[in-house]
Amino acid sequence: MNDAPMIEVSGLYKIFGSNPDAAMPLIEEGRGKDEIFDKTGQTVGVHDAELSIREGEIFVVMGLSGSGKSTMVRLLNRLIEPTSGSIRINGRDVTSMSHKELIELRRRDLAMVFQSFALMPHRTVLDNAAFGLEVAGEDRDKRRERAMEALEQVGLDANANSYPDELSGGMQQRVGLARALATDPSIMLMDEAFSALDPLIRTEMQDELLELQRRQARTVVFISHDLDEAMRIGDRIAIMQDGRIVQVGTPEEIVTQPANDYVRSFFYGVDISQVFTAADIMDKQHLTVVERPGMGVRAALESLRRHDRDFAVVVGSDGHYEGIVSADALARVLNESDEPGFRDAFESVEPVPTDGLLDELIGRCADTAAPIPVVDGDGRYRGAVSRSRLLRTLDRTSDASSEATENAGGSHE
Amino acid sequence: MSEWLENFRIPIGDWVESVVAWIQDNLTGLLDGIAAVIGFLTDSFEGALMALPAWLLGLAIIALGWWRVGWKFGLFAVAALGVILGMDLWEQTVETLSLVLAASTVALAVGLPIGIAMARSDLVESLIRPVLDFMQTMPPFVYLIPAAIFFGLGTVPGAIATVVFAMPPAVRLTNLGIRQVNKEQIEAGLAFGCTRRQLLTKVQLPLAMPSIMAGVNQTIMLALSMVVIASMIGAGGLGNTVLTGIQRLNVGLGFEGGLGVVILAILLDRITQSFAPGRRG
Numbered sequence: 001m002n003d004a005p006m007i008e009v010s011g012l013y014k015i016f017g018s019n020p021d022a023a024m025p026l027i028e029e030g031r032g033k034d035e036i037f038d039k040t041g042q043t044v045g046v047h048d049a050e051l052s053i054r055e056g057e058i059f060v061v062m063g064l065s066g067s068g069k070s071t072m073v074r075l076l077n078r079l080i081e082p083t084s085g086s087i088r089i090n091g092r093d094v095t096s097m098s099h100k101e102l103i104e105l106r107r108r109d110l111a112m113v114f115q116s117f118a119l120m121p122h123r124t125v126l127d128n129a130a131f132g133l134e135v136a137g138e139d140r141d142k143r144r145e146r147a148m149e150a151l152e153q154v155g156l157d158a159n160a161n162s163y164p165d166e167l168s169g170g171m172q173q174r175v176g177l178a179r180a181l182a183t184d185p186s187i188m189l190m191d192e193a194f195s196a197l198d199p200l201i202r203t204e205m206q207d208e209l210l211e212l213q214r215r216q217a218r219t220v221v222f223i224s225h226d227l228d229e230a231m232r233i234g235d236r237i238a239i240m241q242d243g244r245i246v247q248v249g250t251p252e253e254i255v256t257q258p259a260n261d262y263v264r265s266f267f268y269g270v271d272i273s274q275v276f277t278a279a280d281i282m283d284k285q286h287l288t289v290v291e292r293p294g295m296g297v298r299a300a301l302e303s304l305r306r307h308d309r310d311f312a313v314v315v316g317s318d319g320h321y322e323g324i325v326s327a328d329a330l331a332r333v334l335n336e337s338d339e340p341g342f343r344d345a346f347e348s349v350e351p352v353p354t355d356g357l358l359d360e361l362i363g364r365c366a367d368t369a370a371p372i373p374v375v376d377g378d379g380r381y382r383g384a385v386s387r388s389r390l391l392r393t394l395d396r397t398s399d400a401s402s403e404a405t406e407n408a409g410g411s412h413e
Numbered sequence: 414m415s416e417w418l419e420n421f422r423i424p425i426g427d428w429v430e431s432v433v434a435w436i437q438d439n440l441t442g443l444l445d446g447i448a449a450v451i452g453f454l455t456d457s458f459e460g461a462l463m464a465l466p467a468w469l470l471g472l473a474i475i476a477l478g479w480w481r482v483g484w485k486f487g488l489f490a491v492a493a494l495g496v497i498l499g500m501d502l503w504e505q506t507v508e509t510l511s512l513v514l515a516a517s518t519v520a521l522a523v524g525l526p527i528g529i530a531m532a533r534s535d536l537v538e539s540l541i542r543p544v545l546d547f548m549q550t551m552p553p554f555v556y557l558i559p560a561a562i563f564f565g566l567g568t569v570p571g572a573i574a575t576v577v578f579a580m581p582p583a584v585r586l587t588n589l590g591i592r593q594v595n596k597e598q599i600e601a602g603l604a605f606g607c608t609r610r611q612l613l614t615k616v617q618l619p620l621a622m623p624s625i626m627a628g629v630n631q632t633i634m635l636a637l638s639m640v641v642i643a644s645m646i647g648a649g650g651l652g653n654t655v656l657t658g659i660q661r662l663n664v665g666l667g668f669e670g671g672l673g674v675v676i677l678a679i680l681l682d683r684i685t686q687s688f689a690p691g692r693r694g
């Protein structure tokens with residue numbers, strides 16, 4: 001649509017307690033959250049937040065327990081009243097909305113998914129999914145129809161007449177998701193929506209969310225305390241610490257240029273093979289030969305020797321990946337055949353897609369000495385990942401911290 | 414000193430008497446109104462239940478027990494009602510039952526809204542809670558005194574004392590049930606755009622229903638116990654049988670009345686409990 005941010009937050013504060021004014025001067029002096037609590041009994045929930053969330057992105061807010069993530073997301077739909085600052089959604093000032101306008105906004109534009117699912121046990125799955133529409137006064141047939149569509153989107157249409165307690169956790173959260181989708185909101189707020197699910201189901205739900213986003217990109221504000229999850233689904237990630245937003249960036253920026261030790265501490269345990277994709281680490285300058293008249297096996301071999309390489313990637317003139325050949329194999333083909341062709345020299349290596357995770361690459365690399373070619377959705381060659389390149393990347397987690405300290409230049413602070 | 418102690422007296426009794434006198438002089442309209450409403454209700458319930466032939470009412474109770482609780486309980490109801498008939502206490506039992514139903518209806522009609530108001534406002538809660546505490550620590554027969562003073566003797570004051578005595582659990586458990594609703598479920602209601610009223614009817618009340626129904630059950634059980642005691646000011650029914658047994662030192666009669674009360678208690682308890690939603694409403 002346009003470049004104006006979907007959600008714009010500036011100078012936002014939330015101070016819990018009966019006397020926020022007492023805490024304000026201390027905040028301005030730059031005192032810490034604990035000190036402010038000791039002196040005034042007020043809890044700083046969110047501290048001077050600046051955020052600009054774009055339409056259609058999955059924006060993850062991460063942080064340790066108590067860092068203010070839930071508070072942040074509840075300020076957006078004013079389930080928690082801000083102490084000061086401004087929130088604009090779609091250009092409209094939310095902080096100054098009347099109660100009526102706010103209810104309208106919640107019914108039309110904002111939906112929410114909860115960690116504990118927060119379904120209504122006395123309602124069927126269908127009636128749960130229809131909840132938002134029912135509250136908004138949609139008539140019975142219409143809302144059931146739309147709730148049914150939402151259930152279809154999450155694959156639960158067959159369970160429409162069950163009750164929530166008859167479903168597994170993963171299915172219950174799909175109902176939660178359907179309830180949010182049913183009102184066709186432009187923004188979905190998800191507070192640790194998948195945290196209560198076991199790891200397998202959790203990954204499945206993340207994929208489901210990504211799939212839903214592919215079909216219709218909504219603006220998603222996703223709270224998580226898990227970096228793996230954040231990396232997996234986040235277009236951008238904001239990291240919160242003691243109520244402040246200490247860094248905002250893409251997953252890679254966060255990993256490679258953490259703003260401080262707090263941010264860095266998150267990915268000590270991160271499985272980097274789940275974070276980076278083939279496209280992130282591939283070598284785009286790997287030696288290629290284009291298969292065309294005049295470029296035969298002999299010329300290719302010559303090229304390999306000249307560049308002192310063992311392998312070359314063969315691509316068609318249209319850029320399509322054809323295969324990968326080694327110098328040895330080319331030499332063998334030249335000896336054995338009168339009419340040598342590349343095809344006889346191809347290594348048995350399957351290419352990986354650009355969004356393939358390193359996990360997948362590790363398996364492939366173990367089976368062959370050849371670099372693993374990377375192709376895009378149309379089958380065009382994009383780059384290659386050699387074994388040594390892969391190992392170097394995997395090794396990076398251990399010294400990412402030292403590297404990051406050297407080029408200390410995060411996007412914030 | 415000892416003389417002073419002897420003469421020392423705080424005239425609380427006098428004060429109460431003047432308050433009572435004032436109420437009787439100035440609030441006659443209110444008192445009459447209350448008496449009229451309660452009188453109408455007890456008469457209607459009693460009239461309706463008495464108008465039914467015994468076999469039809471008995472059958473209805475048995476069927477209800479069978480359907481709501483189970484066939485074993487249905488059989489129990491058959492035997493239990495048989496015992497009551499056999500003791501010649503059918504009429505007294507129906508009288509007690511209609512008093513219980515009338516008093517419970519009023520207690521719930523007043524108590525549930527108070528409970529809701531308490532749940533929605535901390536101020537209201539802090540005002541009502543001590544009143545409930547006070548009401549629940551008073552021995553039951555103390556309720557008879559003001560009832561008799563303001564409304565005389567008979568069924569209506571008995572029912573009024575019962576209403577007051579039986580109300581607290583309905584209020585308390587409604588308040589508690591609503592306040593115990595999971596925070597995220599409330600947030601879900603609000604996040605999808607519920608007004609305050611929608612939040613109450615679509616989220617809080619349905620989710621508080623198990624607790625509310627437990628309150629209803631307790632109110633009915635308390636009403637039964639109070640109706641028996643209220644026979645002391647002439648409320649009639651099974652309590653009267655027990656009272657007569659005591660006054661005449663007739664152990665047999667007293668026991669029969671008591672057994673009737675127990676049977677009615679079991680029937681009421683199990684049947685009302687069966688309406689409490691377990692998994693869903």
Ligand SMILES: Nc1ncnc2c1ncn2[C@@H]1O[C@H](COP(=O)(O)OP(=O)(O)OP(=O)(O)O)[C@@H](O)[C@H]1O
Nearest residue numbers: 016043044045064065066067068069070071072225
């Ligand atoms: N209603 C409240 N009253 C007082 N303090 C609160 C309230 N809600 C949150 N806080 C405080 O605000 C801070 C931020 O809490 P918040 O729930 O936003 O953290 P979180 O990042 O979501 O943590 P978690 O990962 O545990 O959910 C905490 O110190 C918390 O104790």
Ligand SMILES: [Mg+2]
Nearest residue numbers: 069070071192
């Ligand atoms: Mg939280």
